[in-house]
Amino acid sequence: MPYVAAYPSAVDNATHYHATAEAIGEFMNSDAFSTKQRIIDAAEHLFASHGFAGASLRQVTSSAQVNLAAVNYHFGSKENLINEVLRLRLDKLNADRLETLKTALAAPSLRLEDVLAAWIRPALAASAQEKGGMAFVRILARAYVEQSEHLRTFLHQNYGHVLRDFIAALGRLLPTLDKQELYWRFDIITGALTFAMADYGMIKRRNLGAEQYRDLTAEHLIKFAAAGLRAG
Amino acid sequence: MPYVAAYPSAVDNATHYHATAEAIGEFMNSDAFSTKQRIIDAAEHLFASHGFAGASLRQVTSSAQVNLAAVNYHFGSKENLINEVLRLRLDKLNADRLETLKTALAAPSLRLEDVLAAWIRPALAASAQEKGGMAFVRILARAYVEQSEHLRTFLHQNYGHVLRDFIAALGRLLPTLDKQELYWRFDIITGALTFAMADYGMIKRRNLGAEQYRDLTAEHLIKFAAAGLRAG
DNA sequence: TTAGAATTCAAACGTGCGTTTCATACGTGC
DNA sequence: GCACGTATGAAACGCACGTTTGAATTCTAA
Structure with missing residues (x-):
């Protein structure tokens, strides 16, 4: 009967079930192994590599080893699934950003690089996350590109305050910089970051691990x- | 019988027919009014706003006011149409870039800003082109995001030399900068440019015309x- | 003027899509 | 043990897709 949740919020792994070693295998239908979670994991990867339109629910459910009808049962529709996938990661990313910024602001001395790091590092960390982080970030870039006004306003409404906080912090550190000019430059930075997150560049990773690569990217971007x- | 062109190269408006005022209307099947060209124009717009997977041939042919079968007749398949759409614009963009770079290199004094301008300005000009320029550039960003390895190698093989020329020019102007470091930074610049081209930013255009906006964007990006x- | 090629057209092809249905299995509280 | 809400399953729905077909039309050149 369900997908009742007329307004869905995150994966409702409400059954906060503490898995012991023996218990695992007996009750697979919880937390990270639930049908819902498996669908989300699979969807992240497939949306990331084939696009929202390009990845079918048959691919998703097959990859998740779940019945085709499960998506419509748990999420109501493909579009709701897309929203869910985005919301989950974005909530965490922006919470991380705000927390890092708060910490930086509380420190005795604040440099431009600290604010930029608070904007950039959590994003790249999200993109290097063990489970589908890379996928998420490609989804994000794709979402930007797919350019649906609906999604744009969704992002603005839900995470606009994060942007404002960062702009304000930067503005305080660059008191002589024109406000409009600051907007332009932050726009440029975010564009570069989005591409960097998705690893679209031509830079070869060489023999670096994901973490080292991520840290290097952050370092270069911040600098x-x-x-x-600071350009005059 | 055709789409014979087993290897397609640009729109074959081979019939270089000089249209006089009276002739227009008599022979619509040439140049800008040909079925092929109408399909390409429509495809650019629709691919740009709905993605390659999201835009159907029915939408394209309907928008082009052309029979559904025309795409397969003239291009062979949807995928060939996509390639054609990309190639046409990319050829021009990269030719423009190389020419501008050549001019800059020939000048008595060469500044970093001149090389950057040669990379950035033609791209933004392409994006501000009267007929579907904006669409093209969204397509380009989308192509990056869709991330098919096939397309990536296509870009690299066909336009890799352009990249190399620019890197070389920059390297000469920044002799103390490490090569790897240069790659990183050029990557960042191109990421920012791609986003700027597609106008994905949050900057409001205000009451600027497209040209002024484009010039402003270029100015900010170059600076x-x-x-x-030059960062130490 | 007319044969032959190039193009357009309407219609249909098979395939895969998102979604729905309804029957069956599972989990939990009485 | 039974009943009831929850979840899964197999199958089908109608629809839109890219592509193909073959006839009708238009263009071109002898």
Whole structure:
């Protein structure tokens, strides 16, 4: 009968069931092994590599080893599934950003690089997350590109305050910089970040691990962005 | 019988027919009014706003006011149409870039900003082109995001030399900068540019015309990028 | 003017899509 | 043990897709 949740919020792994070693295998239908979660994991990967339109529910459910009808049962529709997939990761990303910014602001001395790091590092961390992080970030870039006004307003309404906080912090550190100019430059930074997150560049990873690569990317981006912001 | 062209190259408006005022209307099947061209124009717009997977041939042919079968007749398949749409614009963009770079290199004094301008301005000009330029550039960003390895190698093989020329020019202007470091930074710049091209940013255009907006964007990008490249 | 090629057209092809249905299995409280 | 809400399953729905077909039309050149 369900997908009742007329307004869905995150994966409702409400059954906060503490799995012991023996219990695993007896009750697979919880937490990370639930049908819902398996669908979300599979959807993240497939949306990321084939796009929202390009990835079919048959691919998703097959990859998740779940019945085709499960998506409509648990999420109501494909579109709701897409929203769910986005919301889950975005909530965490922006919470991370705000927390990192707060910590930076509380420190005795605040440098431009600290604010930029609070914007950039959580994003790249999300993209390097063990389970489908890369996928999420490609989804994000794709969402930008798919450019549906609906999604744009969704992002603005739900995470606009995060943006405002960062702009304000940067503005305080660059008191002589024109407000409009600051908007432009932050826009540039975010564009570069989005591409960097998705690993679209031409840079070869060489023999670096994912973590080292992520840290290197962050380092370069922060340095570059700081110099750009300070440009006369 | 045709789409014979086993290897398609640009729109074969081979019939270089000089239209006089009276002739227009008599022979609509040439140049800008040909079925092929109408399909390409419509496809650019629809691919840009709905994605390659999201835009159907029925939408394309309907928008082009052309029979459904025309795409398969003239292009062979949807995929060939996509390639054609990309190639046409990319050829021009990269030719423009190389020409602008050549001019800059021939000038008595060469600044970092000149090389950056040669990379950035033609791209933004393409995006502000009267007929579907904006669409093209969204397609490009989308192509990046869709991330098919096939397309990536296509871009690399066909336009890799352009990239190399620019990197070389920048390298000469920044002799103290590490090569790897240069790659990283050029990557960042191109990411930012791609987003700027597609107008994905949050900046409001205000009451600017497309040209002024494009020029402003270029100005900001070049300034920012130059500062970033020069960062110690 | 006319044969032959190039193009357009309406219609249909098979395939895969998102979604719905309804029957069956499972889990939990009485 | 039974009943009832929850979840899964197999199958089908109607629809839109890319592509193909073969006839009708238009163009071109002898």
